[in-house]
Amino acid sequence: MARLSAVLGALWTAIRRDAGSMASFSGNNFFIVGAVLLFFGDPGAFVSLNAVIAVILFFPLSTDPLRKIPPTRLALWPLTGRERLWLRILSPWLNPIAWVLAALAVWKGIGIGVWATFAGLFAIVFVMPSLPFGNRSGIGRAVPNLPGPLNQLIRKDLRQIVSSLDFYCALSWSALATITRATGRLPSDARVPVSLVIVLALSTIALNSFGPDGKAGINRYRLLPLRGWQILLAKDAAFLAIAALLTAPLSPLSGISAALAALAFGHYDSVTLRHDETRWRFRTSKSVGRSIVQVVLLIAAGAGVSTSALVYFPAVIAVYAGSTWWFGRELEQLANRG
Amino acid sequence: MISCHELNRRFGDQHAVEALTFQVEKGAICAFLGANGAGKSTTVKMLTGLLAPTSGAIEIRGIDVVKNPLAIRRISGVLPEDLGLFDDLTVEEHLMLTGRIYGLDPHSTRQRASELLRALNLTEGRNTFAAQCSHGMRKKTAFAMALLPNPEVLFLDEPFEAIDPVTAKLMRDLLVALSRRGITIFLTSHVLSVVERIATQLVIIREGKCVWNSPASELPRSLEDLYFELAESANPEPLEWLGSPLS
Numbered sequence: 001m002a003r004l005s006a007v008l009g010a011l012w013t014a015i016r017r018d019a020g021s022m023a024s025f026s027g028n029n030f031f032i033v034g035a036v037l038l039f040f041g042d043p044g045a046f047v048s049l050n051a052v053i054a055v056i057l058f059f060p061l062s063t064d065p066l067r068k069i070p071p072t073r074l075a076l077w078p079l080t081g082r083e084r085l086w087l088r089i090l091s092p093w094l095n096p097i098a099w100v101l102a103a104l105a106v107w108k109g110i111g112i113g114v115w116a117t118f119a120g121l122f123a124i125v126f127v128m129p130s131l132p133f134g135n136r137s138g139i140g141r142a143v144p145n146l147p148g149p150l151n152q153l154i155r156k157d158l159r160q161i162v163s164s165l166d167f168y169c170a171l172s173w174s175a176l177a178t179i180t181r182a183t184g185r186l187p188s189d190a191r192v193p194v195s196l197v198i199v200l201a202l203s204t205i206a207l208n209s210f211g212p213d214g215k216a217g218i219n220r221y222r223l224l225p226l227r228g229w230q231i232l233l234a235k236d237a238a239f240l241a242i243a244a245l246l247t248a249p250l251s252p253l254s255g256i257s258a259a260l261a262a263l264a265f266g267h268y269d270s271v272t273l274r275h276d277e278t279r280w281r282f283r284t285s286k287s288v289g290r291s292i293v294q295v296v297l298l299i300a301a302g303a304g305v306s307t308s309a310l311v312y313f314p315a316v317i318a319v320y321a322g323s324t325w326w327f328g329r330e331l332e333q334l335a336n337r338g
Numbered sequence: 339m340i341s342c343h344e345l346n347r348r349f350g351d352q353h354a355v356e357a358l359t360f361q362v363e364k365g366a367i368c369a370f371l372g373a374n375g376a377g378k379s380t381t382v383k384m385l386t387g388l389l390a391p392t393s394g395a396i397e398i399r400g401i402d403v404v405k406n407p408l409a410i411r412r413i414s415g416v417l418p419e420d421l422g423l424f425d426d427l428t429v430e431e432h433l434m435l436t437g438r439i440y441g442l443d444p445h446s447t448r449q450r451a452s453e454l455l456r457a458l459n460l461t462e463g464r465n466t467f468a469a470q471c472s473h474g475m476r477k478k479t480a481f482a483m484a485l486l487p488n489p490e491v492l493f494l495d496e497p498f499e500a501i502d503p504v505t506a507k508l509m510r511d512l513l514v515a516l517s518r519r520g521i522t523i524f525l526t527s528h529v530l531s532v533v534e535r536i537a538t539q540l541v542i543i544r545e546g547k548c549v550w551n552s553p554a555s556e557l558p559r560s561l562e563d564l565y566f567e568l569a570e571s572a573n574p575e576p577l578e579w580l581g582s583p584l585s
Binding site: 141148149150151152153155156159160163212213214215216217219220222223224225226227332335 | 388411418423431435440441467
């Protein structure tokens with residue numbers, strides 16, 4: 001019993017720590033904008049923006065707590081067969097989602113269909129990594145080869161973006177809007193605003209583009225014989241490709257302009273305020289104020305281009321180019337200072 | 339080829355490296371030895387431009403490392419302490435990245451990458467992502483990345499640690515062959531038996547200061563004896579509870 005409670009105690013500590021990283025959404029631009037809209041008396045917008053966050057968070061929250069223990073370590077511990085069985089039975093209850101689903105089953109405040117859907121999704125996410133075919137990471141990693149020497153850097157950055165929850169938030173909006181448009185229910189004047197919401201969902205990535213590289217990745221960047229602007233360009237190319245793809249069925253020019261503005265503003269934070277990011281979590285901004293400014297700029301750029309592309313689009317490109325050159329230089333100087 | 343003069347690095351009040359001066363000739367294999375925390379990796383980071391020195395001068399082939407780091411990166415291959423790999427790239431993609439960024443065309447890059455993968459027994463794991471590789475595979479990948487651009491100087495931070503004996507021998511033989519072809523090699527290691535076999539120059543540091551610098555042929559006694567005398571001494575603890583009946 002002492003051994004079992006020691007293992008469960010360690011698991012609980014790991015889960016509590018992980019819960020901290022789950023809260024990363026509170027530093028995400030999408031949540032921040034929702035909070036600002038709530039402050040200005042628009043609870044409907046707050047709910048609709050955060051409903052997407054909640055649905056997306058449901059998936060990483062549904063994982064099996066026992067997977068936090070490395071399988072080799074678990075196998076090496078001197079636990080009896082009976083203790084292992086109890087561990088298997090008790091450990092799922094360390095997951096808060098299991099308690100929520102159990103409470104909803106008893107309460108019956110929601111329809112059985114909705115409950116069964118969520119319980120089914122929970123079960124799939126919970127069990128899938130343990131299945132022989134369930135632990136393949138190929139889907140998000142199959143990125144096509146691109147021409148040019150920066151190919152592998154761009155592919156790496158595409159994979160990093162696809163393993164952030166921000167991407168799935170943007171993808172949900174893009175998919176919903178595309179389906180709505182295909183069924184003829186999306187008014188034509190809604191295309192630009194929805195494109196901007198998609199870029200807004202991605203924009204925190206532009207505020208910390210080196211976050212997923214870790215210290216080792218940053219050291220590798222510093223060892224490569226590349227200019228700072230080339231490194232930023234590789235990073236940004238991945239972001240722009242994703243933004244263009246997700247806004248393509250709506251208003252791609254507005255989407256790309258908004259993405260360029262988000263990147264141009266985000267270079268400062270990415271280069272000088274880098275912090276580590278965790279996979280399968282929402283990306284976080286270091287400053288609410290800077291997030292708001294970035295969002296205002298991306299909306300202005302996207303909306304401006306939709307009114308007069310000839311005037312605004314070249315201006316947005318010029319600002320982006322200037323930012324890339326300037327912060328590329330900054331990146332080199334920071335690297336040289338060690 | 340490598341010249342360090344009065345090199346200092348401080349972290350707050352602590353001197354990580356103090357007044358370090360040495361030269362390494364072209365084609366030499368210089369082994370830079372010292373205990374954990376003696377300042378070896380800090381020195382390698384300064385030599386490769388990853389860390390700016392607090393004071394002092396470093397030149398590689400006459401190029402100032404601090405003033406012109408890009409030129410240094412173009413002529414050097416580095417196996418850094420943390421290996422510097424991206425979790426989201428496979429073993430082979432790391433090599434393809436390196437070749438293209440150092441200006442090789444895709445065909446030559448692919449050819450060199452294939453040869454290195456075969457030489458280092460990485461062919462089977464070529465499509466494994468770095469995050470899923472064993473430490474040995476990761477080290478071999480970083481070593482292959484250092485070699486692929488055909489550098490003039492190699493900086494290797496603990497290349498033989500966590501490597502299987504066959505690959506360690508292969509790396510050892512390869513380094514000797516490379517030094518004969520004029521490539522300068524600067525390495526740190528704790529595997530004294532290997533160092534004794536291949537090094538042509540030995541530098542030992544203790545608490546950031548150089549305590550020995552000579553050609554390997556001029557060692558007064560075995561490297562192990564000299565190392566324990568100069569670099570660190572063992573501190574045996576009895577640990578009497580080990581071997582006592584289980585409680």
